[in-house]
Amino acid sequence: MRRIGTVRSPYRAAESVPKGLGTKHEAEGVLEIEAEFEAGLQDIEGFSHLYVLWVFHQAQGYELFSVHPIDPQPHGVFSTRSPQRPSPIGLTVVRLLRREGRNLVVLGVDMVDGTPILDIKPYLSSVPPTELKRGWMTEAEKRRG
Amino acid sequence: MRRIGTVRSPYRAAESVPKGLGTKHEAEGVLEIEAEFEAGLQDIEGFSHLYVLWVFHQAQGYELFSVHPIDPQPHGVFSTRSPQRPSPIGLTVVRLLRREGRNLVVLGVDMVDGTPILDIKPYLSSVPPTELKRGWMTEAEKRRG
Numbered sequence: 001m002r003r004i005g006t007v008r009s010p011y012r013a014a015e016s017v018p019k020g021l022g023t024k025h026e027a028e029g030v031l032e033i034e035a036e037f038e039a040g041l042q043d044i045e046g047f048s049h050l051y052v053l054w055v056f057h058q059a060q061g062y063e064l065f066s067v068h069p070i071d072p073q074p075h076g077v078f079s080t081r082s083p084q085r086p087s088p089i090g091l092t093v094v095r096l097l098r099r100e101g102r103n104l105v106v107l108g109v110d111m112v113d114g115t116p117i118l119d120i121k122p123y124l125s126s127v128p129p130t131e132l133k134r135g136w137m138t139e140a141e142k143r144r145g
Numbered sequence: 146m147r148r149i150g151t152v153r154s155p156y157r158a159a160e161s162v163p164k165g166l167g168t169k170h171e172a173e174g175v176l177e178i179e180a181e182f183e184a185g186l187q188d189i190e191g192f193s194h195l196y197v198l199w200v201f202h203q204a205q206g207y208e209l210f211s212v213h214p215i216d217p218q219p220h221g222v223f224s225t226r227s228p229q230r231p232s233p234i235g236l237t238v239v240r241l242l243r244r245e246g247r248n249l250v251v252l253g254v255d256m257v258d259g260t261p262i263l264d265i266k267p268y269l270s271s272v273p274p275t276e277l278k279r280g281w282m283t284e285a286e287k288r289r290g
Contacts, residue, residue, distance in 0.1 A: 001146060002231040004223075037231060039209040042221030046280025053198070053234055064184040076187030078149075078265040086147040086182060087263040089198055091236070118232040120223040124279055134269055135191025 004040075005033040005102075007054060007115040014058055014083070017110050019069045028097070029109030031117060038102040045099050049123035050106070055116045056088035071140040079135060090115075093123055149185075150178040150247075152199060152260040159203055159228070162255050164214045173242070174254030176262060183247040190244050194268035195251070200261045201233035216285040224280060235260075238268055 008030040011017045018025065031052065033041060044050070065074040066082035077085050094106035104120075153175040156162045163170065176197065178186060189195070210219040211227035222230050239251035249265075 001234070004231050037209065037223075040222040040231075041224070042210070042219075043224040043281045044221060046278060046283075047224065048278035051236060053232070053236070064182065065187070074187075076189060077185040078182075079186070079188040079192065079267055081266060085264060086149050086185075087198070089146070089234070089264050091196060091198070091266060119230060119234050121226060121236060122224055122280060133191060133193035135267060136188045138191075 001118055003034070003116040004037045004119065005031055005117040007052075007109060007111045007113065007117060008032055009109045009111055009113045009115070011109075011112045014112055017112065025092075025108045025110040027109050028105065028107055029111075031094075031104040031106060031120065033102040033104070033117075035102060041099065041102065041104070044096070044104070044120075044122075047096060047122045050094055050096055050104070051121040051123050052092045052094055052117060053119040053121070054090045054092070054111055055118060056083035056085070056090050057114075057116055058112070059083040059085075059088045062086050062088070068140070071136065073136070075136055089118065146263055148179070148261040149182045149264065150176055150262040152197075152254060152256045152258065152262060153177055154254045154256055154258045154260070156254075156257045159257055162257065170237075170253045170255040172254050173250065173252055174256075176239075176249040176251060176265065178247040178249070178262075180247060186244065186247065186249070189241070189249070189265075189267075192241060192267045195239055195241055195249070196266040196268050197237045197239055197262060198264040198266070199235045199237070199256055200263060201228035201230070201235050202259075202261055203257070204228040204230075204233045207231050207233070213285070216281065218281070220281055234263065
Protein backbone atom coordinates (compact mmCIF):
# COMPACT_ATOMS: atom_id res chain seq x y z
CA MET A 1 0.00 0.00 0.00
CA ARG A 2 1.31 3.43 -0.92
CA ARG A 3 0.26 6.92 0.07
CA ILE A 4 -0.55 8.70 -3.19
CA GLY A 5 -1.42 12.02 -1.57
CA THR A 6 -2.87 13.99 1.32
CA VAL A 7 -6.30 15.43 2.09
CA ARG A 8 -6.49 19.15 2.82
CA SER A 9 -9.66 19.68 4.79
CA PRO A 10 -11.25 22.38 6.98
CA TYR A 11 -11.50 19.77 9.78
CA ARG A 12 -8.46 19.87 12.06
CA ALA A 13 -9.66 17.07 14.35
CA ALA A 14 -11.96 14.04 14.05
CA GLU A 15 -14.32 15.69 16.56
CA SER A 16 -15.02 18.54 14.13
CA VAL A 17 -16.24 16.29 11.31
CA PRO A 18 -20.07 16.42 11.24
CA LYS A 19 -21.54 13.01 12.07
CA GLY A 20 -24.99 11.50 12.06
CA LEU A 21 -27.40 10.10 9.57
CA GLY A 22 -28.84 13.19 8.04
CA THR A 23 -25.44 14.83 7.73
CA LYS A 24 -24.62 16.20 4.33
CA HIS A 25 -20.89 16.45 3.79
CA GLU A 26 -20.51 19.57 1.73
CA ALA A 27 -17.15 20.84 2.89
CA GLU A 28 -14.66 21.83 0.21
CA GLY A 29 -11.23 20.28 0.36
CA VAL A 30 -8.24 19.47 -1.77
CA LEU A 31 -6.73 16.12 -2.67
CA GLU A 32 -3.03 16.88 -3.00
CA ILE A 33 -1.47 14.17 -5.10
CA GLU A 34 2.26 13.45 -4.81
CA ALA A 35 4.29 14.67 -7.79
CA GLU A 36 5.40 11.15 -8.69
CA PHE A 37 1.75 10.09 -9.22
CA GLU A 38 0.48 13.19 -11.05
CA ALA A 39 0.52 11.48 -14.45
CA GLY A 40 -2.04 8.99 -13.12
CA LEU A 41 -4.61 11.82 -12.92
CA GLN A 42 -4.87 12.13 -16.69
CA ASP A 43 -8.51 12.37 -17.88
CA ILE A 44 -9.87 12.59 -14.35
CA GLU A 45 -11.51 15.94 -15.12
CA GLY A 46 -14.21 14.11 -17.08
CA PHE A 47 -15.67 12.48 -13.99
CA SER A 48 -18.12 14.33 -11.76
CA HIS A 49 -17.61 12.09 -8.72
CA LEU A 50 -14.66 10.15 -7.34
CA TYR A 51 -14.12 7.47 -4.75
CA VAL A 52 -11.35 8.37 -2.32
CA LEU A 53 -9.78 5.55 -0.29
CA TRP A 54 -7.85 6.82 2.69
CA VAL A 55 -6.41 5.80 6.03
CA PHE A 56 -8.04 6.37 9.44
CA HIS A 57 -4.56 7.37 10.59
CA GLN A 58 -5.71 8.49 14.04
CA ALA A 59 -7.59 5.26 14.85
CA GLN A 60 -6.13 3.03 17.56
CA GLY A 61 -6.85 -0.68 17.14
CA TYR A 62 -10.34 -1.95 16.36
CA GLU A 63 -13.61 -3.01 17.97
CA LEU A 64 -16.03 -5.60 16.57
CA PHE A 65 -18.96 -3.57 17.88
CA SER A 66 -19.42 0.11 17.40
CA VAL A 67 -21.78 2.68 18.87
CA HIS A 68 -22.86 5.26 16.32
CA PRO A 69 -23.41 8.85 17.49
CA ILE A 70 -27.08 8.68 16.56
CA ASP A 71 -27.99 5.26 17.97
CA PRO A 72 -27.25 4.00 21.51
CA GLN A 73 -27.46 0.37 20.36
CA PRO A 74 -24.13 -1.19 19.30
CA HIS A 75 -23.81 -2.62 15.77
CA GLY A 76 -21.28 -4.91 14.15
CA VAL A 77 -18.36 -2.86 12.86
CA PHE A 78 -19.00 -3.99 9.26
CA SER A 79 -22.53 -2.52 9.51
CA THR A 80 -21.01 0.86 10.37
CA ARG A 81 -18.42 3.35 9.17
CA SER A 82 -16.56 3.29 12.48
CA PRO A 83 -12.86 4.24 12.23
CA GLN A 84 -11.91 1.38 14.63
CA ARG A 85 -11.98 -1.37 11.97
CA PRO A 86 -9.64 -4.30 11.36
CA SER A 87 -8.39 -2.60 8.16
CA PRO A 88 -8.59 1.12 8.98
CA ILE A 89 -9.55 2.26 5.48
CA GLY A 90 -12.02 5.06 4.92
CA LEU A 91 -14.11 5.53 1.78
CA THR A 92 -15.63 8.80 0.65
CA VAL A 93 -17.47 9.82 -2.51
CA VAL A 94 -16.54 13.37 -3.43
CA ARG A 95 -17.62 15.69 -6.19
CA LEU A 96 -14.78 16.93 -8.36
CA LEU A 97 -15.00 20.69 -8.78
CA ARG A 98 -11.76 21.18 -10.70
CA ARG A 99 -8.23 20.02 -11.17
CA GLU A 100 -5.35 22.39 -10.53
CA GLY A 101 -2.23 20.54 -11.59
CA ARG A 102 -1.75 17.78 -9.08
CA ASN A 103 -4.44 19.14 -6.76
CA LEU A 104 -8.06 18.05 -7.04
CA VAL A 105 -10.50 20.54 -5.55
CA VAL A 106 -13.48 18.55 -4.31
CA LEU A 107 -16.74 18.91 -2.42
CA GLY A 108 -17.84 16.52 0.31
CA VAL A 109 -14.74 15.83 2.37
CA ASP A 110 -15.33 14.14 5.72
CA MET A 111 -11.69 13.45 6.52
CA VAL A 112 -9.44 15.44 8.82
CA ASP A 113 -6.69 17.63 7.45
CA GLY A 114 -3.55 15.61 6.72
CA THR A 115 -5.33 12.30 6.04
CA PRO A 116 -3.21 9.99 3.84
CA ILE A 117 -4.84 9.03 0.52
CA LEU A 118 -4.33 5.46 -0.72
CA ASP A 119 -6.27 5.50 -3.96
CA ILE A 120 -8.69 7.41 -6.18
CA LYS A 121 -11.15 5.72 -8.53
CA PRO A 122 -13.86 7.02 -10.83
CA TYR A 123 -17.35 6.72 -9.38
CA LEU A 124 -19.32 5.09 -12.14
CA SER A 125 -22.70 3.81 -11.20
CA SER A 126 -25.26 4.02 -8.51
CA VAL A 127 -27.76 1.64 -7.04
CA PRO A 128 -31.31 2.82 -7.82
CA PRO A 129 -32.76 4.42 -4.66
CA THR A 130 -35.80 2.13 -4.85
CA GLU A 131 -33.55 -0.92 -4.44
CA LEU A 132 -31.59 0.41 -1.51
CA LYS A 133 -32.16 -0.75 2.07
CA ARG A 134 -30.22 1.02 4.82
CA GLY A 135 -30.66 -1.45 7.71
CA TRP A 136 -30.48 -0.22 11.28
CA MET A 137 -29.95 3.33 10.07
CA THR A 138 -33.53 3.60 8.82
CA GLU A 139 -34.79 2.39 12.21
CA ALA A 140 -32.53 4.81 14.06
CA GLU A 141 -33.79 7.68 11.90
CA LYS A 142 -37.40 6.73 12.62
CA ARG A 143 -36.75 6.62 16.36
CA ARG A 144 -35.35 10.12 16.22
CA GLY A 145 -38.39 11.31 14.25
CA MET B 146 -4.26 -3.84 7.17
CA ARG B 147 -5.85 -7.18 7.98
CA ARG B 148 -7.50 -9.78 5.84
CA ILE B 149 -10.99 -10.21 7.27
CA GLY B 150 -12.07 -12.91 4.84
CA THR B 151 -11.94 -14.45 1.38
CA VAL B 152 -14.08 -14.14 -1.76
CA ARG B 153 -15.56 -17.32 -3.19
CA SER B 154 -16.29 -16.62 -6.83
CA PRO B 155 -17.07 -18.55 -10.02
CA TYR B 156 -14.06 -16.82 -11.65
CA ARG B 157 -10.89 -18.89 -11.30
CA ALA B 158 -8.66 -16.42 -13.14
CA ALA B 159 -8.64 -12.67 -13.81
CA GLU B 160 -9.14 -13.42 -17.51
CA SER B 161 -12.56 -14.95 -16.82
CA VAL B 162 -13.98 -11.86 -15.13
CA PRO B 163 -16.23 -10.05 -17.64
CA LYS B 164 -14.82 -6.63 -18.51
CA GLY B 165 -16.01 -3.65 -20.48
CA LEU B 166 -18.31 -0.75 -19.98
CA GLY B 167 -21.69 -2.31 -20.46
CA THR B 168 -20.79 -5.31 -18.35
CA LYS B 169 -23.27 -6.13 -15.63
CA HIS B 170 -21.66 -8.09 -12.85
CA GLU B 171 -24.35 -10.49 -11.78
CA ALA B 172 -22.32 -13.48 -10.65
CA GLU B 173 -23.20 -14.96 -7.30
CA GLY B 174 -20.41 -15.41 -4.79
CA VAL B 175 -19.73 -15.76 -1.11
CA LEU B 176 -17.81 -13.49 1.24
CA GLU B 177 -16.34 -15.91 3.76
CA ILE B 178 -15.50 -13.95 6.89
CA GLU B 179 -12.87 -15.27 9.30
CA ALA B 180 -14.33 -16.67 12.53
CA GLU B 181 -12.54 -14.07 14.65
CA PHE B 182 -14.38 -11.26 12.84
CA GLU B 183 -17.85 -12.84 12.64
CA ALA B 184 -19.24 -10.72 15.49
CA GLY B 185 -18.55 -7.63 13.36
CA LEU B 186 -21.28 -8.78 10.93
CA GLN B 187 -24.08 -8.11 13.39
CA ASP B 188 -27.02 -6.25 11.78
CA ILE B 189 -25.57 -6.50 8.30
CA GLU B 190 -28.66 -8.35 7.05
CA GLY B 191 -30.58 -5.07 7.08
CA PHE B 192 -28.52 -3.62 4.24
CA SER B 193 -29.32 -4.43 0.63
CA HIS B 194 -25.93 -3.44 -0.77
CA LEU B 195 -22.40 -3.54 0.61
CA TYR B 196 -19.04 -2.11 -0.33
CA VAL B 197 -16.33 -4.74 -0.44
CA LEU B 198 -12.69 -3.58 -0.27
CA TRP B 199 -10.28 -6.23 -1.40
CA VAL B 200 -6.74 -6.80 -2.63
CA PHE B 201 -5.68 -7.19 -6.28
CA HIS B 202 -3.48 -10.00 -5.02
CA GLN B 203 -2.38 -11.10 -8.48
CA ALA B 204 -1.31 -7.63 -9.63
CA GLN B 205 2.41 -7.04 -10.17
CA GLY B 206 3.57 -3.48 -9.55
CA TYR B 207 1.75 -0.49 -11.02
CA GLU B 208 1.50 1.67 -14.12
CA LEU B 209 0.52 5.34 -14.17
CA PHE B 210 -1.28 4.82 -17.49
CA SER B 211 -3.70 2.07 -18.22
CA VAL B 212 -5.33 0.75 -21.38
CA HIS B 213 -8.90 -0.35 -20.80
CA PRO B 214 -10.23 -3.34 -22.77
CA ILE B 215 -12.80 -1.17 -24.51
CA ASP B 216 -10.68 1.84 -25.40
CA PRO B 217 -7.30 1.80 -27.18
CA GLN B 218 -6.37 5.20 -25.71
CA PRO B 219 -4.43 5.09 -22.42
CA HIS B 220 -5.88 6.88 -19.38
CA GLY B 221 -4.39 7.89 -16.05
CA VAL B 222 -4.62 4.98 -13.63
CA PHE B 223 -6.80 7.00 -11.22
CA SER B 224 -9.34 7.47 -14.06
CA THR B 225 -9.62 3.70 -14.37
CA ARG B 226 -10.18 0.58 -12.32
CA SER B 227 -6.93 -1.01 -13.45
CA PRO B 228 -5.49 -3.59 -11.02
CA GLN B 229 -1.96 -2.16 -11.52
CA ARG B 230 -2.39 0.74 -9.08
CA PRO B 231 -0.01 2.19 -6.48
CA SER B 232 -2.27 0.81 -3.70
CA PRO B 233 -3.70 -2.40 -5.21
CA ILE B 234 -7.13 -2.13 -3.56
CA GLY B 235 -10.28 -3.15 -5.41
CA LEU B 236 -13.76 -1.85 -4.61
CA THR B 237 -16.98 -3.61 -5.50
CA VAL B 238 -20.61 -2.88 -4.66
CA VAL B 239 -22.46 -6.16 -4.12
CA ARG B 240 -26.05 -6.97 -3.35
CA LEU B 241 -26.51 -8.97 -0.15
CA LEU B 242 -28.78 -11.96 -0.79
CA ARG B 243 -28.49 -13.57 2.63
CA ARG B 244 -26.21 -14.23 5.54
CA GLU B 245 -25.36 -17.81 6.50
CA GLY B 246 -23.40 -17.59 9.73
CA ARG B 247 -20.08 -16.01 8.80
CA ASN B 248 -20.74 -16.31 5.06
CA LEU B 249 -22.41 -13.54 3.11
CA VAL B 250 -24.03 -14.73 -0.11
CA VAL B 251 -23.89 -11.84 -2.56
CA LEU B 252 -24.65 -10.91 -6.15
CA GLY B 253 -22.29 -8.95 -8.33
CA VAL B 254 -18.84 -10.34 -7.62
CA ASP B 255 -16.11 -9.33 -10.07
CA MET B 256 -13.18 -10.73 -8.08
CA VAL B 257 -11.39 -14.00 -8.67
CA ASP B 258 -11.84 -16.92 -6.32
CA GLY B 259 -9.56 -16.62 -3.31
CA THR B 260 -9.36 -12.81 -3.29
CA PRO B 261 -8.47 -11.46 0.18
CA ILE B 262 -11.11 -9.14 1.68
CA LEU B 263 -9.88 -6.12 3.67
CA ASP B 264 -13.14 -4.52 4.72
CA ILE B 265 -16.90 -4.45 4.30
CA LYS B 266 -19.00 -1.32 4.73
CA PRO B 267 -22.69 -0.58 4.31
CA TYR B 268 -23.55 1.10 1.02
CA LEU B 269 -25.66 4.05 2.05
CA SER B 270 -26.29 6.60 -0.60
CA SER B 271 -26.05 7.13 -4.26
CA VAL B 272 -25.32 10.06 -6.47
CA PRO B 273 -28.40 11.01 -8.50
CA PRO B 274 -27.91 9.71 -12.07
CA THR B 275 -28.63 13.18 -13.47
CA GLU B 276 -25.57 14.55 -11.64
CA LEU B 277 -23.19 11.84 -12.74
CA LYS B 278 -20.55 12.33 -15.45
CA ARG B 279 -18.52 9.33 -16.50
CA GLY B 280 -15.64 10.99 -18.35
CA TRP B 281 -13.80 9.13 -21.08
CA MET B 282 -16.06 6.13 -20.61
CA THR B 283 -19.04 7.93 -22.13
CA GLU B 284 -16.90 8.86 -25.14
CA ALA B 285 -15.62 5.32 -25.49
CA GLU B 286 -19.18 3.99 -25.38
CA LYS B 287 -20.27 6.42 -28.09
CA ARG B 288 -17.36 5.41 -30.33
CA ARG B 289 -18.42 1.79 -30.04
CA GLY B 290 -22.01 2.72 -30.87
